[in-house]
Amino acid sequence: MIEAKNVSKWFDxxxxxxxxxxxxxxxxxxxxxxxxGSGKTVFMKCLIGLLTPEEGEIFYDGRPFKQMTDAQxxxxxxxxxxxxxxxxxxxxxxxxxxxxxPLMMFSKMSKAEQKERAQFCINRxxxxxxxxxxxxxxxxxxxxxxxxxxxISLNPKYLFxxxxxxxxxxxxxxxxxxLLSDITHEYKMTTVINTHDMNSxxxxxxxxxxxxxxxxxxxxxxxxxxxxxxxxxxDFVFASKLFQEVKIFLERKYGxxxxxxxxRKP
Amino acid sequence: MILSSIKTFGHYCMFLTQVFRIPDKWSVTLRNTVFEIxxxxxxxxxxxxxxxxxIGAVICIQMTLNIVSxxxxxxxxxxxxxxxxxxxxxxxxxSLILAGKVGSNIASEIGTMRVTEQIDAxxxxxxxxxxxxxxxxxxGFVLFVPVLCILSMFMGLFGGWLVAEFTxxxxxxxxIYGIQTMFSEWYVWYGIIKxxxxxxxxxxxxxxxxxxxxxxxxxxxxASTNAVVSSxxxxxxxxxxxxxxxxx
Numbered sequence: 001m002i003e004a005k006n007v008s009k010w011f012d013x014x015x016x017x018x019x020x021x022x023x024x025x026x027x028x029x030x031x032x033x034x035x036x037g038s039g040k041t042v043f044m045k046c047l048i049g050l051l052t053p054e055e056g057e058i059f060y061d062g063r064p065f066k067q068m069t070d071a072q073x074x075x076x077x078x079x080x081x082x083x084x085x086x087x088x089x090x091x092x093x094x095x096x097x098x099x100x101x102p103l104m105m106f107s108k109m110s111k112a113e114q115k116e117r118a119q120f121c122i123n124r125x126x127x128x129x130x131x132x133x134x135x136x137x138x139x140x141x142x143x144x145x146x147x148x149x150x151x152i153s154l155n156p157k158y159l160f161x162x163x164x165x166x167x168x169x170x171x172x173x174x175x176x177x178x179l180l181s182d183i184t185h186e187y188k189m190t191t192v193i194n195t196h197d198m199n200s201x202x203x204x205x206x207x208x209x210x211x212x213x214x215x216x217x218x219x220x221x222x223x224x225x226x227x228x229x230x231x232x233x234x235d236f237v238f239a240s241k242l243f244q245e246v247k248i249f250l251e252r253k254y255g256x257x258x259x260x261x262x263x264r265k266p
Numbered sequence: 267m268i269l270s271s272i273k274t275f276g277h278y279c280m281f282l283t284q285v286f287r288i289p290d291k292w293s294v295t296l297r298n299t300v301f302e303i304x305x306x307x308x309x310x311x312x313x314x315x316x317x318x319x320x321i322g323a324v325i326c327i328q329m330t331l332n333i334v335s336x337x338x339x340x341x342x343x344x345x346x347x348x349x350x351x352x353x354x355x356x357x358x359x360x361s362l363i364l365a366g367k368v369g370s371n372i373a374s375e376i377g378t379m380r381v382t383e384q385i386d387a388x389x390x391x392x393x394x395x396x397x398x399x400x401x402x403x404x405x406g407f408v409l410f411v412p413v414l415c416i417l418s419m420f421m422g423l424f425g426g427w428l429v430a431e432f433t434x435x436x437x438x439x440x441x442i443y444g445i446q447t448m449f450s451e452w453y454v455w456y457g458i459i460k461x462x463x464x465x466x467x468x469x470x471x472x473x474x475x476x477x478x479x480x481x482x483x484x485x486x487x488x489a490s491t492n493a494v495v496s497s498x499x500x501x502x503x504x505x506x507x508x509x510x511x512x513x514x
Contacts, residue, residue, distance in 0.1 A: 048390060077392025088383035102391055105291055160390075 001026050002158060002190055007046055007056035009039075016042050017053065020216045022209045026190045029181050029204045033196060034211035035236055041162060043211060044194045048082065048160055049073065060158065078106050081151030081189075083161040083180075087143040089135040089150070095122065096131040099149045106154060121149040125179060141172040145179070152183055159184065161193040165200060173197060177204050196236075198243060201225060210236070226250055281474050284396040285404065298402035299409075306368050306403065306469075307410030311417065317363060318356070318418040322425025325350050330435040343436050344444020347426045349453070356418035357457040358505045361464035364414070365497045369472040372403055373493035376476030377486035385477070400473040404466060411465035412458045419457065456512050463508060464501050471497040 002024040009017040016039045024030040024047075034040040045051040047058055049065055058065040060076060068076065089098050099118040103109055109117065122131065125145040135143055144164060151159055161180060165173035181204040184191040193200065201208060205222035212232040220228065225237060226247060238244045289295035329343040376399060379385050388395035423445055430441035472493040479489045 050386060050389065074392045077390060080390060082387065082390040084383045084387060086382055088387040090384055090387075091378075091382075104294065105391065105393060 001061055002047060002192065003059040004043075004047060005057050005059070007043065007053045007058070009042055009046055009051065009053045016214050017046065018214045019056070020211070020214075021056075022216055022219065023207075024190055024192050025207055027185060027188045028191070028206040029184050030190070030192045030207040030209070031201060031205045032192065032194045032209050032211060033201055033205075033236070035196065038211045039214040040194050040196075040211045044160060044162060044192065047192065048080065049076075078102075078154055079157045081154070081156035081159045083144070083147050083151050083159070083164055085163045085166050087135070087140075087147040089143055089146055091135055094132050094134055095127065095138070095146050098135070098146055099153050102150065102154045118149075118153060121153045122146075124152070124183070125149045140167050141169075141176065144168065144172075144176050148176075148179060148183070152187065155187065157189060159189045159191040161191065161195075163195055163197075164193060165195065165197045170199065173199060174203060180204065198237065198240070201237075212236075277478075278471075278474050281396060281477065282470060284394065285400045285470070285473070287394055287397050289397055289401065290393055295398070295402055298398075299406045302402045302406030303410045306371070306407045307414065310364060310367060310414060313363070313367060314360065314414050314418050315421050317360070318351075318421035319425035319428070321355055321359075322347065322351060322422030323429045324425075325355070325422070326426035326429040326441070327433075327435065330429075340436065341440045341444035341447060344426065344430075344441040345447050346444075347441075348423060348445040348449070351419055351422035352453040352457055355422060356415050357460040357464065358501065360415065360418050361461060361468065361501050362498055364411075364465075365468045365472075365501060366494055368407060369468050369493045369497050370490045372469060372472035373476040373490040374486055376400070376473055377479035377489045378483075380477065380479045381482055381486060396473075396477060400470070400477065403473060404469040407469045408462055408465045411461045415458055415461040416454075419454070459512060460505065460508050463504050467500045467504060468497050471500060 004020055004022050004024075007017055007020045008015065020043060032040045032044060042051060046053045049058075052066075060079075063072075063076070065073070065076070090101065093101060096115070096118055099121050100114050103114040103117055107114065107117075119131070122128070125148050127142060127145050127149065130138060130142060130146075135146070138146070159180075164176050164180065168176065177200050180191060180193065183189065193204075195201070202222050202225075205225065208218075208220055208222065208225060209216060210218040210220075210230065210233045212230075218228055218230045218233045225233070228234060228237075238247055326343060326347045329346045333342055333346070376385075379399065385395045385399070388398060426445070427438065427441060430436045430438045472490075475489040475493040475496070476486075479485050
């Protein structure tokens with residue numbers, strides 16, 4: 001479990017995160033949603049430790065990140081897997097090389113064992129027969145799968161995904177979402193996904209945190225997001241015509257404000 | 267301006283303290299160093315050969331055309347060609363040329379890694395990214411650069427010999443006698459010592475600019491240009507200091 005308590009962040013005197021508190025549960029897909037520029041990427045970078053919040057604290061299973069020594073932070077890093085928006089695969093390594101990389105750097109496995117583990121992860125994400133290809137030779141969806149395989153190769157406790165669906169077609173996006181959801185439940189990881197894709201929100205949003213202008217505006221899940229009374233969240237969720245129609249349909253079927261609660265203010 | 271330069275220098279020093287740490291895994295660093303020797307050093311050999319032969323030939327021609335006094339012995343063309351090559355061309359001028367090739371290569375490669383989040387990926391994994399990426403480049407190039415320097419000296423002298431052999435400007439005997447006359451071994455060492463410093467400047471400055479790129483491909487291009495300009499200026503400044511220290 002990851003807990004953020006009263007996290008605030010400033011850039012050049014401008015406050016971009018305002019006192020955000022949230023809990024990301026183990027074995028669940030936790031989503032951070034919000035409009036572009038709302039501060040969700042900054043918040044995620046604070047969670048991972050790429051940015052240091054000026055105020056507040058992040059706890060990894062009760063361990064406060066700020067108070068960790070360098071050695072403890074290095075150890076924690078080996079427990080974290082990260083899927084970047086642009087995949088961030090190493091251009092000079094093949095698919096197999098990319099997945100083997102964390103194993104090579106941190107595990108005490110023999111070369112054969114590393115290869116076996118990497119092969120297992122590659123197969124787990126459904127990428128057989130791509131071992132010897134370079135990132136530039138495979139599609140965006142395949143790159144995302146390789147990045148997932150690399151992220152899970154060390155069997156991490158925490159998996160962070162920054163907009164995993166960006167640049168992918170809807171069908172591939174759903175496959176990636178499903179894969180992330182499956183491995184989260186399978187390996188009992190704490191998965192945090194930063195997204196503004198409503199398909200992801202509805203498909204795998206077991207715990208959703210909505211960030212608006214640097215504030216945590218709403219906390220809930222995929223069942224009650226349609227019933228929220230937060231104006232900012234409604235503007236975000238029902239921005240497209242399709243979801244406006246879905247809302248009308250649901251209100252006709254269940255009645256406004258009924259069924260599944262409406263989430264909560266943080 | 268002065269304050270900003272001091273700040274940049276301080277930032278550069280902080281960057282170097284990050285680079286010169288004990289590697290996370292020696293075997294990986296060693297393998298990467300060998301790879302960088304091949305990429306930055308061995309791949310520069312053709313450029314060094316071509317430039318050195320032409321410059322050696324041009325220096326020989328210029329010396330022959332400009333030293334026309336009957337008081338100056340005819341072998342002085344070879345002697346002057348050798349001194350210019352050993353003292354300045356094969357160390358300083360060659361380093362300026364390599365700053366363009368190697369420096370821009372390093373800055374753009376690391377800058378691209380930064381903008382495509384590959385450096386962030388290393389940091390997230392708990393790897394000292396500066397050490398992992400930059401140390402093999404600095405060590406690899408510094409180790410290999412004396413080879414390029416000595417090769418350039420030989421190729422430059424060979425370029426002068428080609429002028430003597432295929433033109434009537436100077437006889438081959440006079441040229442050979444000239445390049446052997448009053449030879450000081452220290453000048454070779456002087457050139458090699460200088461290239462060690464220059465190689466360090468080229469790789470570390472380029473890596474610094476690449477590592478701290480912010481933005482997109484446009485900024486990568488700017489970083490590459492800044493790396494070449496800054497390292498060229500630093501090479502020239504270091505040349506003055508080293509010449510004063512080593513030849514006085």
